[in-house]
Amino acid sequence: HHAKMIVDKDFVISTIDDRIYGSFIEHLGRAVYGGIYEPGHPSADERGFRKDVLSLIQDLRVPIIRYPGGNFVSGYDWKDGVGPKDKRPSRLELAWRTIEPNQFGLNEFVDWSRVAGTDIMWAINLGTHGIDEARNILEYANHTSGSYWSDLRISHGYKQPHAIKTWCLGNEMDGPWQIGHKTAVEYGRIACESAKVMKWVDPTIELVACGSSSRGMLTYPEWESTVLDHTYEHVEFLSMHNYYGNHENDTATFLGRSLEMEDFIKSVAATCDYIKAKKRSKKTMYLSFDEWNVWFHSNEADKKIEPWQIAPPQLEDIYTMEDALVVGCLLIALLKNSDRVRMACLAQLVNVIAPIMTENGGQAWAQTIYYPYMHASVYGRGQALVPLVQSPKYDTKAITDIPYLETIAVYNEQAGEVTVFAVNRDLNNSLPLEVDLRSFGECRIIEHSVLENEDLKATNSSVQPNRVKPHSNGNAKADGSKINAVLGKASWNVIRIN
Numbered sequence: 347h348h349a350k351m352i353v354d355k356d357f358v359i360s361t362i363d364d365r366i367y368g369s370f371i372e373h374l375g376r377a378v379y380g381g382i383y384e385p386g387h388p389s390a391d392e393r394g395f396r397k398d399v400l401s402l403i404q405d406l407r408v409p410i411i412r413y414p415g416g417n418f419v420s421g422y423d424w425k426d427g428v429g430p431k432d433k434r435p436s437r438l439e440l441a442w443r444t445i446e447p448n449q450f451g452l453n454e455f456v457d458w459s460r461v462a463g464t465d466i467m468w469a470i471n472l473g474t475h476g477i478d479e480a481r482n483i484l485e486y487a488n489h490t491s492g493s494y495w496s497d498l499r500i501s502h503g504y505k506q507p508h509a510i511k512t513w514c515l516g517n518e519m520d521g522p523w524q525i526g527h528k529t530a531v532e533y534g535r536i537a538c539e540s541a542k543v544m545k546w547v548d549p550t551i552e553l554v555a556c557g558s559s560s561r562g563m564l565t566y567p568e569w570e571s572t573v574l575d576h577t578y579e580h581v582e583f584l585s586m587h588n589y590y591g592n593h594e595n596d597t598a599t600f601l602g603r604s605l606e607m608e609d610f611i612k613s614v615a616a617t618c619d620y621i622k623a624k625k626r627s628k629k630t631m632y633l634s635f636d637e638w639n640v641w642f643h644s645n646e647a648d649k650k651i652e653p654w655q656i657a658p659p660q661l662e663d664i665y666t667m668e669d670a671l672v673v674g675c676l677l678i679a680l681l682k683n684s685d686r687v688r689m690a691c692l693a694q695l696v697n698v699i700a701p702i703m704t705e706n707g708g709q710a711w712a713q714t715i716y717y718p719y720m721h722a723s724v725y726g727r728g729q730a731l732v733p734l735v736q737s738p739k740y741d742t743k744a745i746t747d748i749p750y751l752e753t754i755a756v757y758n759e760q761a762g763e764v765t766v767f768a769v770n771r772d773l774n775n776s777l778p779l780e781v782d783l784r785s786f787g788e789c790r791i792i793e794h795s796v797l798e799n800e801d802l803k804a805t806n807s808s809v810q811p812n813r814v815k816p817h818s819n820g821n822a823k824a825d826g827s828k829i830n831a832v833l834g835k836a837s838w839n840v841i842r843i844n
């Protein structure tokens with residue numbers, strides 16, 4: 347019972363696009379109000395931005411954040427959220443059945459994102475809006491001056507254009523739950539026509555078309571094929587979404603779900619390449635996995651929330667140690683496919699299925715899943731190396747051939763560092779691992795951090811914010827160009843080497 351990986355600096359999957367470590371903030375629950383924005387909170391700045399939350403986000407080095415939805419965006423009028431705050435309307439928000447007070451909108455998010463040190467992936471409304479609003483919001487955001495919408499932005503106090511580069515053409519338009527749900531042909535047409543006018547307004551933008559809402563959708567992968575038939579030459583990315591849960595309390599299967607994520611990515615990439623061939627195109631379609639995470643803990647509680655409240659506690663999953671292992675496996679799955687997946691968003695960032703939790707008026711803390719996300723974002727920059735892995739495997743009823751070892755190495759040439767990310771999926775036994783770094787010469791261990799806990803259901807809370815937290819007492823040792831480590835049962839490992 348042991349595992350081995352060989353990596354070589356010449357066998358490169360990709361130069362990882364940093365945006366693979368993106369995240370997502372929707373006007374949903376307490377993500378915005380009581381999350382990133384809470385005027386009057388002891389740590390809020392003069393604009394109402396919570397500095398305790400900002401500091402946790404800055405440590406994650408989040409490169410890009412998708413905003414403002416999500417299902418929310420398909421009924422959202424962006425104009426409600428700009429201009430003097432006392433003139434902004436409160437609206438019935440139909441996706442999550444709340445009241446949206448519109449005290450935070452486009453310009454506030456741009457200001458906030460600058461402080462957070464992140465780029466923006468703006469999703470437009472293609473549920474109740476269409477081509478006109480698509481070009482208007484882009485003119486408002488990105489056009490210099492001398493036109494109605496750009497001058498309106500200037501009158502709102504923003505002389506410089508926002509230069510938002512990445513735009514999503516709607517959200518989950520294949521989902522019957524979506525406001526303005528469409529067939530693949532209906533969506534393909536409006537996405538194509540919106541894309542055309544948006545690029546006439548600003549040719550420097552990048553566009554993301556909606557793929558399926560999950561691998562389980564009945565219209566997948568026909569949806570991808572039809573949508574790309576209409577949009578292929580007008581967009582740069584196709585989106586993917588998928589959430590994972592452990593409703594049956596079958597942890598061995600839950601830990602294997604990242605294999606399904608990889609299968610999903612490969613099938614969507616194949617569908618893109620099929621349309622590429624059909625169109626005799628030279629262009630490769632890239633993937634934006636812009637919603638992924640564990641989501642299931644809060645499902646029952648959400649059914650009991652009364653409608654028409656402002657910022658009720660929706661989708662507040664409290665994450666366990668085992669969820670952090672799954673998030674680690676999903677991150678590795680994204681890295682293994684980083685030749686096609688160029689953007690990805692952990693959904694979401696604050697309070698709503700999120701690595702960061704807050705109390706209204708109180709403290710902010712990191713959930714278990716914060717740590718693998720932070721490790722990957724901070725140390726997983728550079729080149730993803732092909733993982734040649736030998737590992738014992740196991741079967742469950744739902745998934746077969748799950749390797750106990752899930753791993754990848756990232757080479758950061760600038761820093762002269764290799765980082766090995768590794769999950770031991772074995773719930774009962776530790777796993778000896780040998781990593782052969784034959785092309786790197788003499789190696790030295792900088793640090794071996796481990797996230798593990800005797801109780802797989804252990805969580806963090808405002809009372810015990812540090813119950814699940816990584817330690818640096820991992821046992822990795824270097825011997826020439828080989829690294830040996832014994833990975834603890836059910837553990838997430840980050841071995842940094844130079």
Ligand code: AHR
Nearest residue numbers: 372416417418517518693
């Ligand atoms: O992230 C929560 C929701 O999940 C999003 O609003 C929607 O796009 C998806 O169904």
